[in-house]
Amino acid sequence: MIKNYFKTAFRSLLKNKGFTAINVLGLTLGIATCLLIVFYVFDELSYDRYNDKADRIYRVNNDIKFGGNENSYAVAPAPAAMALKADFPEIEQAARIISVGGVRVRKGGQFLQEDRVLYADSTLFSVFTFPMIEGNPTDALKAPNSIVINERTARKYFNRTDVVGQSLTLGDDGVFQITGVIKDIPIQSHFNADIFISMSGRPDSREDAWLSNNFFTYILLKPGSDPAALQAKFAAFLQRHAGQQVQNLLHMDFAAMEKSGNYFRFSLVPLTDIHLRSRAVGDLLPGGSIAYVYIFSAIAAFILILACINFMNLSTARSANRAREVGVRKVLGSPRKYLIAQFLTESVMVTLAGAILAVVTAWALLPLFNDISGKELVVSSRLVRWMVPILLVFVLIIGCLAGSYPAFFLSAFQPIDVLKSKLARGFKGGGLRSFLVVFQFAISIFLITGTLVVYNQLKYIQSRDLGFNRDHVLIVQNVYGLGNQAKSFKQEVKKIRDVDDVTMTGALPTANYLQGSSFFKDRSLSQESAVLSQRWYVDEGYITTLGIKLKSGRNFSAAMPTDSSAILINEAEEKMLGYSDPLNHTLYAPLDNTLQHIGAFHIVGVVKNFNFRSLRQQVTPMVLHFAENRSALSIRIHAGANIAAVTAQISNKWKELSSSQEFTYTFMEQDFEALYRSEQRMGKLAISFTCFAILIACLGLFGLAAYAAEQRTKEIGIRKVLGAGVSTIVGMLSKDFIKLVLIAILIASPLAWLAMHKWLQGFAYRQDMQWWVFALAGFSAVLIAFITISFQSIKAALSNPVKSLKSE
Template identity: 60%
Template sequence: MLKNYIKTALRGLRKNIGFTAINILGLSVGLATCLLIVFYVIDELSYDQFNKKADRIVRVNFELKFGGNNSIYAQTMAPLAQVLKAEFPDVENTVRMQARGGVRVKKDNENIQENMMIYSDPGLFDIFTLPMINGNPATALVEPNSVVITESTAKKYFNSTNVVGKTLLFNDKDNYKITGVIKDIPKQSHFNYDFFLSMSSFPESRQTTWLSNNFNTYVLLKPGADYKKLNAQLPALLRRHVNTELQSMVHLTMDEFEKAGNYFRLNLTPLSDIHLHSDRIGELGRNGSIQYVYILSAIALFILLIACVNFMNLSTARSSNRAREVGVRKVLGSARSSLVAQFLTESVLVTFLSTLIAVVLAWLMLPFFNQMANKELAITSQSFIWLLPVIVTISLGIGCLAGFYPAFFLSAFQPVDVLKGKLATGFKGGRLRSFLVVFQFSISIILIIGTLVIYNQLNYIQHKNLGYDRNQVLIVKNTGALGNQAKIFKQEIKQLPGVVNATMSGYLPTADDRNTSALFQDPTLDQKRGILPQIWSVDEDYINTLGIKLISGRNFSEQLLTDSSSMIINETAARLLGLTSPLNKSIYRPMDSSGKNIRKFNIIGVIKDFNFSSLRDNISPVTLFLEEDRGALSIRVHAQNVSTLLAQIENKWKSLVPNQHFVYSFMDQDFEATYRSEERVGKIFVVFTSLAIAIACLGLFGLAAYAAEQRTKEIGIRKVLGADVAVIVTMLTKDFIKLVFISIIISSPLAWFFMHKWLQGFAYRVNFQWWIVLLAGAGAILIAFLTISFQSIKSALANPVKSLKSE
């Protein structure tokens, strides 16, 4: 019986090859797109799941509010890890990690700049699943100057993984003994370092202060322990240990500190939540965003719904032409159950073929999608473990859903009514199809509006006045490798033709170097007159090189020795300090947590606020100090031939440090990297919105062809009676255009709600413009009209004799 159903179904599909092709193509593209996004979402949700103890690992975070400025950190104070392990029975182990930053590693006669280095406590390998190829994980990070490296790093420097006991030379002075080699860390990890240095090699790790937070602290809970219980105990722990230092430094108890509106807080984040739910200062890597996972999941669902709506629309439309077939088969004795089974078989067969084609399309499109989304997704044998059940479920689910209406609707009619044509008359209303057309065009318009809003916001970010000039600024990295020759290098670079100015500092608006410290307006360190700003070490050329506007006062001068005790603040710092005339005011900076070592600085200038973090955040206070920092050399250029100037700078570099790699970037590129995730989502939005519209238009094209076919004789009569092409095209298109107008009315407020919510994530953003809705609506109408008019014009130009000759 089933064989007969399939044979009959294939015959029917071949007979209506046009509708079949549209159905299969639309559903295949929709399912392929959905599969690609499913791969992406699964990859994002799988971060850190390779850790066998992932469900028991949490990270401790620190939050601080002081002087009107809130700061949230992924880092905590040095002694916290040991205290947690000693005082809380639910804690099995702890580990601290602290990023080392750039280091020059000796290989033969050259120095290779390595940036993926981090200090770690010995508990690292007990908490995280980092399989060790060689070495003892229990003791690998115990001794000072020991290092564990990844497999690929070992092969990079020694062409072998059997390197335990060998040494690596850092910065031409520090020898580190290799005590272990681990497998490369999976890409789906919120940290991915190549060198793990023993924490005992880092002097600051022995700090006992609770008012400094520089360590990423992770806790392994005992089986069955609830992290929320530990989280509830942290406030008392923090109060107990911070209170003494706070009294010593600012002569306040925690109660008095909090009464003024300030606070210290500790809280926990489960390991599995870090990648998608954490965006704090001091993250160990660039995390993703759960918001974009939701957005892309919604797009996948929308496209799948549009494809399914197409399939249902065309299936129900085509089924009305088979009413007489149903009537004849019932007269000849076919049972209703047989007719239902026949319709469902055809529907499931089409969806099964579409799903197979979708898998092939997804595989073919995967490299392009990887490039667009910056992923390394692949369809492997493991993928088929969940992919095969999905294919079967989709085929049966969509097939039965789409075939349900024609199967049960048509099979319920009496043969006499069907053969007299009464069914055709009642079927022309097409309310279900109208509803489905409105539904899919509503989704398409929401996607169009979303794409326009995202690109409008990205365009705003690219062209917003940030308070500094990022264009034509070349950044030479790792100038600390120059040692005492760094100043010589800077002065030589400034003499080159095409160089406007140069400044040496690692504290740049587009860099990751950040430092905060409390400042006060009086030597008693009164918290009511204090702030917690960024503390940046710069030179006298910093402001001019970066094009930062000096509002009042003067710049630093190397000729004035007193400037070593001077500072320049931004507008926000002046506002939070409550200073209407900040020039020549004294500011006091505690140099440690004792409250005794205090330095006095005079404000000599005020600069205009500039954005030095994501535009998702408000500008925070910044203070500049005249201190040497060799983190990077920023060079403002105006040369037309930048490549020639770049070669000259590199030659200067190599003349001073011939064995050190020359590494550089451009500030505008570094800025754009901050918003790369938004750019990727914008591109994905454009591509998938285009696909959604294309799929919707396929369905609309099929329905237009069906409508024209149903009204062939009416069109012929109208032409005989003198109707021109324009009248007939209008007659065939107006009903569909009405549906698009209804879609615009429904989708516009929904799109406004969702995109307004997305824009709230930016402190600096565009307003939702009315023209976006107008443009999206006009675009949808135009696309729908072009799709329908092709078939309408074809029908209007047909010879009426052919359509009427049978009457």
């Protein structure tokens, strides 16, 4: 009996090749797109979960409101980790890491640049799960000048992994002994490193500096500990350890500080929340966004619903044509339960075919999806284990839902009514189908609108005046590797004919560079006079090389010895200070952590605001300090010059000074684009998914239009005999569908406005939504629907009426 169900179902599907193909194609596209999004979401949600104790690991953030600014920082004071472990028995272990910013590692006769390098406490391996394949994790980082490397680095420098006891030379820092080799850290981690250097012996790792935040601090709680209860104890903890330093600096205790509206607090962030939910300043790697996870999850659900609606729509539309088949079967003695089983078998077979093709399609599209999304997704055995059962359940549910109408409704017909054609036929009266078409196109219009808004915002970011000129600026990295020859390199580059100007500093607006400091309007360092600012060390060529505009005053001058204590401030700093004319005023700042030495800095100029962080954040106060920073050399190349030739000349100058150092460079325009790469990738994905959604909706509409034309063949023939033209017939067949699309526009537009308005709130600088975005989305939906319908309508209108009427 079961074999007969499948044989009959196969014949029925083969007989209606067009409808079967549309159904299978729609389901394939919908399920394949959904699977790709599921892979993406699964990857985003898996960050840091490779750690065996991930549910008990927390990062200590430092939340500060002071000097007119309010921020949460991903770093904490140097002594915080060990003090927390000592004071709170619920903390099992604590560990710190701090970024090195890259080191040069000797290999043979040259130095190779390694950027993923971190200092770490010896307790790191007690907190995080970094399997060690060589060495002892307990004491691997205890001794000064010891390092732990990963497999990739071991093979890169030694072509093997059993290298414990070997040594590596790190730039000017000397020789370091390898005490361990760990497996490569998974990509799904909020920080990554190829080399861990022992924190032991680092000058600032044990300082009693509670008001200086540089260390990423992690704690491992004991099983059953309450993180919220622990966090509630931090206020008293900070009072005990940092209270005296706050008193020395601000002449008030924590209670008075809180009363004034400012605060200095610790907060705990779960390890598994850092990648998607952290908005702290200074994260080691760019994080993801839980908002995008929600958005793409919703898109996946929408697209899957679109595909299922198509299937159900076409199944119910075609069911009326099978009423006579049901009548004949019942006259021949077929029980109702067999008819139900037959219809459900057909439906499940179509769904199964679509699901199988979708898996193959998703697998084939995965490399392209990885390229667009910037991921390195693979179909792992873990993914397959839970995906296959879910797909099978999905096939059964969707198959049964789509086949439920013909199975239960048609099987209940009386044979005499069916055979006498007393049943209603045709597209009209299909209230459920009309609702589903409206729902389909409402989703499509919503996605079109969202895509247009995202595209406009990305275009706005690219074209907005950021307050600096990023065009034709080449950045030579790791200039500190030249040592004392860095200044000579700068002067030699400046002599190249097509070089307009140069500046030597790592403090660049496209480098995600952040270095905060407090400045005060009076020498007493009173809280009321404080302004929390970015403090960047630059040279006299900084503002001219980057095209930053002076609002008032002058630039730094190397010919003026007094400029060693000169500063430039931006408009945001000027506003916070409240001076009508800040020129020649003096700001004060502590010169060390003892707070015994106070520096005085006179303002010589005010620069216009420039965006040194993402456009998601407002421009905050900035102080440019005239001092040396050898991290990078930025070079403005003359517009119209042969950039490749100039780059070659710069490279030659580098090699003349140091043949053993790698010459690495980027362009500021590329670095700027990297800041918004996440948004750009999300925009491309949104466009791709929207196209799939529209295609799926059009497939369903195409099938329904074909069905509607088929049901009205004789009506069309009579109208043509009576003189109706092609345009009249096309209009008649199209108007019912176009009405549904117009209703969808009215539903989708306000919902899209609300959703995209909320998304844009994440940008401090954004473009307002324009009316034409909604008009274009609506017009596009109507046009797409009309083109889809017209193909079938014109075909029906041009058919010979004799063929449709000859049986009458």
